[in-house]
Every structure is written in C-alpha cells, then in structure tokens.
Amino acid sequence: MVLTCPVAMGRTTRRDGSSPLSRRAVLRAGALLALGGAAAPLTGCSLLDREEPPRPDPLAPLIDESLRLAAGLRAAADAHPDLAARLVPLAETHEAHATELARVTGTALPSESPSGSTAPPPPEQPASRAATLSALRKAERAGRDSATAACAAAPGDRVALLGSIAAARATHLEALK
Amino acid sequence: MTAPTGTEDPLAAALTAEYAAIWAYGPIGVRLADAERKAAVEAEDAHRSRRDALILQLSTGGAAVPPDRPGYALPFPVTDRASALRLAVEVEERTAAFWRAVLPASTGAERDRALSALIEYAVRATRWRRAAGIAPLTVAFPGRPG
Known part of the structure; x- marks a missing residue:
C-alpha cells in the first residue's frame, strides 16, 4: 500500500491543473488501491492526511x-x-x-x-x-x-x-x- | 481423510483428500441405483479431475506429490443405500474442508479454483442430504472445521 500516495499524487500533478482530479476522486483511487490490504494507512502523506473520511469496511x-x-x-x-x-x-x-x-x-x-x-x-x-x-x-x-x-x-x-x-x-x- | 491439519502444504493435503474421496465412491456407487448411481459417477469424475490437476500442479511446481494408498478406512460401514448416501454427504463435506484450507494462502486463479471446489462440493453435499432425507439440507459454514 506504499503505492497509494505516490500514485494518487502523480495523477493529480501530471495533469498541470488542466483537468485536476477532484480530491474525492483521489481518495477514491486510494481506497480502490487499498482494497487488497486491510486498513492501509495514509500516514506520511501530507496531501491526504486531512479530513480523511472514515472508510467503511469492504465487508x-x-x-x-x-x-x-x-x-x-x-x-x-x-x-x-x-x-x-x-x-x-x-x-x-x-x-x-x-x-x-x-x-x-x-x-x-x-x-x-x-x-x-x-x-x-x-x-x-x-x-x-x-x-x-x-x-x-x-x-x-x-x-x-x-x-x-x-x-x-x-x-x-x-x-x-x-x-x-x-x-x-x-x-x-x-x-x- | 479426516480434517485439514494446517501444518502441511494445503494443496498436497487436498490431493490426499481427493484420493480418499475417489476411493470412497467405489463402495458408495455399488449401493446406489439409477439417478443416484449416475450422480455418484459424476461426483467421482469431479474428484478425479481435481486429483489430476493437483498432481500436475504439484509436480510442475517441484513440490512433493503424496502417493495414493491402496485403501482407506471408512468412518462407518457402507452396507445399504442409506449408509452409502450418508458417506457421500461426509465425503463431499470433508473434501470441501480441504479446499477451504487452500484459500488463505492462495491468490488469483488458484484461489478461484479452490473456491469453485469448495462451492461445488458443498452443493453436492446438499444434494446428497436431500437424497438421504437428512434435515437440514445445509450447514451454516461449509468446510469450516468443527
């Protein structure tokens, strides 16, 4: 799950703000990537560590x-x-x-x-x-x-x-x- | 074939369960007739297919392939249709447990195959329960030990 943050950030910055992914979309992408592992922490990821909504358990x-x-x-x-x-x-x-x-x-x-x-x-x-x-x-x-x-x-x-x-x-x- | 112990390779354990299931369908089949005998033959074929696939998979991967044995102890004597159907229920439920034990360490296609086996054997156990007049027809957690 280390990939969660760099991948999500890369997708937002590469687009030069022309069509930035919404914060919600980034979070959703993160959530999708996290599906494989239980409770993947987003710690150390300054872009995303505020206002993180509680993620419901996939089950x-x-x-x-x-x-x-x-x-x-x-x-x-x-x-x-x-x-x-x-x-x-x-x-x-x-x-x-x-x-x-x-x-x-x-x-x-x-x-x-x-x-x-x-x-x-x-x-x-x-x-x-x-x-x-x-x-x-x-x-x-x-x-x-x-x-x-x-x-x-x-x-x-x-x-x-x-x-x-x-x-x-x-x-x-x-x-x- | 009793229950998965969790200490050996779960695929090798599943193979030993399939050997025993195939063997058990011999005495089961001879006590059944007509549609039930046909169902027993189909069940035995399913166990043979999984046995063959497991032998191929284990030997290709360089793992030890446990050998078949000349005979297996039955949990109770099979003397008539009723005891044959009861044994068929047991065989399917026990082999289902061995495939369930494959699941945790598996991924991708191997997990899909293990789940297919668990589901197929659980459903077949339900069919045998119905033929035997056993109620209820289902268990809450197919393949879960004890």
Missing part, C-alpha cells in the same frame, strides 16, 4: 446483504407457513454469517432483531409459493456472486470465512429448488 455491504437475505426468508416463511421448516434454517444461517462478519470487521449489528424493521412489509396478496421460491433463489444467486467476488478480493485472513459464506449461499440456491 460492510456483505453484512447488510446477509441481514436482507435473512429478512426475505423470514418474511416468506411468515407468508407461507408450510415452507417455514425449509426457510427458517436458511435465515438462521444468514444471521450467523452477519454475526461472524460483524465480529471479523469489528462492527456492531443493528440492535433490533433482523427479522423486525428490516423486513419488507408483507404484501396484501401474498405471492404464490412458486413465485416466492423463485424470488428467493434469485436473491441467493446474487448473494453467492457477491460473496464470491468478496472472497476473490479479500486478504488471506478473511478469505476462508468468505468462501464458506459463498458456498452456503450456493447451497441455499440448491435447497430452494
């Missing part, structure tokens, strides 16, 4: 996604009680993923139950069983793909957990067939 979106997937499964289980035995264990898995991701990233999960406020309001006319399962499969497929991408980009100490999360979401896709 934060995955925590939100786990909670969303869990909420969707719980809402579907409420709408179709005959599916609850299949769906609730899958929701519990996503909640376990969120808990583990929060532990690894040192963040706090929302205090209320994930099945509470984050769940979409139940539709007046519940979707059919088949449509519900199809929507859940679509969500799990997207979740598998985002966990796979996160696994490819993660530092070594997180990659096994992300691999298990990608695999779990893939098995959900199978279990929802």
